[in-house]
Amino acid sequence: KIEVIFSPIIGIGMIILLIFERWKMFKLVCMCVMSLTINVSEIARFSDFPLSKKTLKGLQEAQYRLVTEIQKQTIGLALQGKDVLGAAKTGSGKTLAFLVPVLEALYRLQWTSADGLGVLIISPTRELAYQTFEVLRKVGKNHDFSAGLIIGGKDLKHEAERINNINILVCTPGRLLQHMDETICFHATNLQMLVLDEADRILDLGFADTMNAHSLLFSATQTKSVKDLARLSLKNPEYVWVHEKAKYSTPATLEQNYIVCELQQKIIVLYSFLRSHLKKKSIVFFSSCKQVQYLYRVFCRLRPGISILALHGRQQQMRRMEVYNEFVHKRAAVLFATDIAARGLDFPAVNWVLQFDCPEDANTYIHRAGRTARYKEDGEALLILLPSEEQGMVQQLLQKKVPVKEIKINPEKLIDVQKKLESFLAQDQDLKERAQRCFVSYIRLVYLMKHKEVFDVSKLPIPEYALSLGLAVAPRVRFLQKKEKQPTKILSRSPKTEETQPWAPTLTNDDVEEFRACFSEKMSILQKNGQVLERTEYRLANGNRDVEQEEEEEEEDVIEEKLSKATGFQTECVPKVNETQKVKEVPVQFLDRNDEEEDEPDADFLMVKQRDVFGLGLKENETLQNKEPSKSNVKKKITKVAEAKKVLKRNFKVNKKITFTDEGELIQQWPQIQKSTAKDVEEDDDTGGINLHKAKERLQEEDKFDKEEYRKKIKAKHRERRLKERQARREANKTQAKASDEEEAFLDWSDDDDDGGFDPSTLPDPDKYRNSEESGDEDIQNMMSDTKKKQGMRKRSNSELEEVGPTSHHGKKAKWETLEPLDTGLSLAEDEELVLHLLRSQS
Numbered sequence: 001k002i003e004v005i006f007s008p009i010i011g012i013g014m015i016i017l018l019i020f021e022r023w024k025m026f027k028l029v030c031m032c033v034m035s036l037t038i039n040v041s042e043i044a045r046f047s048d049f050p051l052s053k054k055t056l057k058g059l060q061e062a063q064y065r066l067v068t069e070i071q072k073q074t075i076g077l078a079l080q081g082k083d084v085l086g087a088a089k090t091g092s093g094k095t096l097a098f099l100v101p102v103l104e105a106l107y108r109l110q111w112t113s114a115d116g117l118g119v120l121i122i123s124p125t126r127e128l129a130y131q132t133f134e135v136l137r138k139v140g141k142n143h144d145f146s147a148g149l150i151i152g153g154k155d156l157k158h159e160a161e162r163i164n165n166i167n168i169l170v171c172t173p174g175r176l177l178q179h180m181d182e183t184i185c186f187h188a189t190n191l192q193m194l195v196l197d198e199a200d201r202i203l204d205l206g207f208a209d210t211m212n213a214h215s216l217l218f219s220a221t222q223t224k225s226v227k228d229l230a231r232l233s234l235k236n237p238e239y240v241w242v243h244e245k246a247k248y249s250t251p252a253t254l255e256q257n258y259i260v261c262e263l264q265q266k267i268i269v270l271y272s273f274l275r276s277h278l279k280k281k282s283i284v285f286f287s288s289c290k291q292v293q294y295l296y297r298v299f300c301r302l303r304p305g306i307s308i309l310a311l312h313g314r315q316q317q318m319r320r321m322e323v324y325n326e327f328v329h330k331r332a333a334v335l336f337a338t339d340i341a342a343r344g345l346d347f348p349a350v351n352w353v354l355q356f357d358c359p360e361d362a363n364t365y366i367h368r369a370g371r372t373a374r375y376k377e378d379g380e381a382l383l384i385l386l387p388s389e390e391q392g393m394v395q396q397l398l399q400k401k402v403p404v405k406e407i408k409i410n411p412e413k414l415i416d417v418q419k420k421l422e423s424f425l426a427q428d429q430d431l432k433e434r435a436q437r438c439f440v441s442y443i444r445l446v447y448l449m450k451h452k453e454v455f456d457v458s459k460l461p462i463p464e465y466a467l468s469l470g471l472a473v474a475p476r477v478r479f480l481q482k483k484e485k486q487p488t489k490i491l492s493r494s495p496k497t498e499e500t501q502p503w504a505p506t507l508t509n510d511d512v513e514e515f516r517a518c519f520s521e522k523m524s525i526l527q528k529n530g531q532v533l534e535r536t537e538y539r540l541a542n543g544n545r546d547v548e549q550e551e552e553e554e555e556e557d558v559i560e561e562k563l564s565k566a567t568g569f570q571t572e573c574v575p576k577v578n579e580t581q582k583v584k585e586v587p588v589q590f591l592d593r594n595d596e597e598e599d600e601p602d603a604d605f606l607m608v609k610q611r612d613v614f615g616l617g618l619k620e621n622e623t624l625q626n627k628e629p630s631k632s633n634v635k636k637k638i639t640k641v642a643e644a645k646k647v648l649k650r651n652f653k654v655n656k657k658i659t660f661t662d663e664g665e666l667i668q669q670w671p672q673i674q675k676s677t678a679k680d681v682e683e684d685d686d687t688g689g690i691n692l693h694k695a696k697e698r699l700q701e702e703d704k705f706d707k708e709e710y711r712k713k714i715k716a717k718h719r720e721r722r723l724k725e726r727q728a729r730r731e732a733n734k735t736q737a738k739a740s741d742e743e744e745a746f747l748d749w750s751d752d753d754d755d756g757g758f759d760p761s762t763l764p765d766p767d768k769y770r771n772s773e774e775s776g777d778e779d780i781q782n783m784m785s786d787t788k789k790k791q792g793m794r795k796r797s798n799s800e801l802e803e804v805g806p807t808s809h810h811g812k813k814a815k816w817e818t819l820e821p822l823d824t825g826l827s828l829a830e831d832e833e834l835v836l837h838l839l840r841s842q843s
């Protein structure tokens with residue numbers, strides 16, 4: 001070190017700076033030189049590092065004076081310009097361990113807003129990015145750099161306008177890639193430092209191998225992928241694993257216990273726990289957001305006496321932030337959360353972390369439990385395990401140096417709430433549906449977990465679990481039903497397949513490659529010191545979406561997407577004939593799919609999982625794909641004709657409307673039933689194709705038939721109208737007769753062409769006429785002339801009759817009081833004959 005300090009070049013350089021009074025530059029060179037001489041063992045405070053006054057001031061104002069172990073070991077290395085891979089227990093101060101070097105790096109380069117983006121900090125979740133940004137603002141407030149927070153859920157355009165003026169960018173990976181994709185002016189050609197916070201998580205989520213900028217990687221847990229990344233892409237990296245030799249991998253101030261209870265008891269245990277910790281601040285972790293959504297609502301209704309909050313990836317961004325801030329400021333509250341809150345979040349003074357569902361693995365356990373007992377504070381963690389999970393999980397935890405002890409629940413303290421839940425669901429359909437979704441999502445997740453020695457779906461008490469959620473009947477879980485039917489095939493699952501496809505058993509290497517290719521170009525824009533960096537690759541499972549969203553949905557939507565690709569693969573594959581027995585039900589399930597889809601939105605996904613249930617490994621399928629199609633197993637193409645036939649078979653009548661009278665008689669049918677004489681003929685004809693000649697004849701027949709029907713209808717209509725008119729005339733006539741006190745004959749001539757002739761019912765009663773004492777010749781003449789008019793079929797209106805009326809009386813009274821129509825039962829000609837005969841006999 002002394003050699004370095006007094007090396008002639010540096011010495012001469014510094015003298016020159018002094019001569020020309022370049023104090024600022026002189027100071028910077030001094031700081032750089034001092035960085036090279038840092039002796040970690042002598043560092044106790046931030047001020048022991050050669051830091052800028054602005055950074056030191058910010059740290060002091062935020063009450064940060066003493067350094068933690070990880071800060072002590074990493075800040076010096078980073079100041080020397082080294083790539084660092086840091087790991088330390090939860091709550092040990094990793095955030096400052098990278099933020100201080102970030103500020104110092106730009107300060108030493110005299111970075112200005114004109115220089116653009118200098119540092120990129122990537123966090124796996126929005127909340128963590130936000131939290132880091134807040135600490136950066138606090139500590140770096142005396143610097144002149146601009147800093148920006150770019151996370152999902154906000155207006156991309158708005159961000160795009162500002163992104164170019166940002167020197168330090170804190171972001172989530174999904175949003176970053178979105179800007180790389182869509183924001184034309186966004187570039188990172190001047191990037192000096194790249195920080196991956198919770199690096200193992202980011203890599204889990206799909207970031208690929210190489211990060212060729214000056215990089216700092218931090219996490220509480222080390223995974224193989226992080227080490228590989230460091231080995232491959234960090235430049236002479238310094239590994240700082242401060243607690244590597246510690247007895248335990250979790251904070252010493254953290255008290256950790258677990259209880260074993262049956263699945264159907266868990267809600268009761270949680271409720272009873274909350275009731276006995278009303279003055280505490282707790283976080284309860286669940287494995288899916290559907291569980292959080294349902295149980296949050298139910299617990300709010302149960303009114304345990306403490307405020308409950310919920311945080312999960314399906315919430316609106318604003319709501320997420322509200323909940324985050326609310327929980328930060330609460331003294332006593334319970335936060336129901338998914339694993340989006342598991343990493344990095346620094347809620348102050350959390351007393352308890354309760355893991356309602358067994359975590360995916362020991363690392364997840366460590367991060368969840370680490371939300372309490374942060375930076376010298378105390379805290380307690382309680383893990384709830386099912387009897388079937390106990391052995392496997394405890395073993396994993398002990399291997400990871402997590403000291404957990406079993407404790408027992410006091411049965412007397414348990415408060416049963418199942419009946420209450422049942423009554424809530426009986427009143428609220430929405431809540432019931434949520435309960436069903438919660439149920440299915442839990443079962444599905446257990447089924448998907450990679451550690452089968454811990455998670456065994458066949459050991460779950462399904463009906464009892466449904467009851468404990470308040471559901472009288474367990475919702476149908478298709479893959480479970482099929483699994484039960486195929487017990488031998490489950491056993492045939494190849495262990496190799498499980499190993500290579502931990503989360504998504506049907507995800508192929510091709511899928512992974514596809515994701516990789518999708519983002520492989522993105523990071524190639526990162527340049528350092530004018531040099532284009534080697535192409536770096538990102539694998540992000542879900543395109544432009546934020547990683548934190550994926551975090552939430554990884555157990556559901558993302559995997560579903562991937563698996564649905566595999567569905568296509570599966571449906572197309574054809575099993576070997578000699579393997580038909582083994583897989584014969586698979587294509588049938590796919591054919592049945594449509595029936596199931598409405599009931600179960602996740603049917604696709606479940607179906608795909610079914611494939612694994614039957615023990616079809618990837619390789620097996622690859623070979624199967626090349627085989628000859630076997631008729632019995634080929635998926636039949638469903639044509640429209642086939643579908644129509646199916647409908648016909650079931651005797652469905654579409655758009656049928658039947659109307660009844662109040663008495664229950666059928667009055668109308670829709671569509672109207674068309675009668676046709678030609679119909680039967682057609683049905684008998686079983687020759688193929690269309691016989692045009694016959695068809696034409698048949699149509700003509702139909703046409704005739706239609707015309708006939710139409711004519712009948714018109715006739716009926718006219719008859720009805722005439723009767724009405726007649727009735728009206730009679731009424732009018734009666735009134736007139738009364739008024740004038742005169743007798744008059746009243747005849748109505750049918751004018752209806754369609755009627756087919758004279759209506760005899762309108763004739764006066766001949767007997768009455770005969771008996772009448774007085775009868776005028778003119779009347780008869782009138783009648784006769786009118787009878788003749790009838791031949792011309794001209795309609796006469798009532799008014800015409802009225803005009804005719806007076807001329808027919810001549811003061812003589814014809815007593816034709818009865819005007820009832822007479823039905824002689826004779827034909828028209830006979831009626832006329834009769835009338836003439838009567839007239840003659842009269843005369």
Ligand SMILES: Nc1ncnc2c1ncn2[C@@H]1O[C@H](COP(=O)(O)OP(=O)(O)OP(=O)(O)O)[C@@H](O)[C@H]1O
Nearest residue numbers: 064066067068090091092093094095220344346375
């Ligand atoms: N030097 C320090 N002096 C006082 N408090 C500190 C110091 N460094 C960190 N802290 C406090 O310790 C807490 C935990 O810090 P931080 O969030 O950085 O931990 P972490 O190691 O990143 O945790 P995790 O692994 O959960 O992400 C914070 O509240 C922070 O303010």
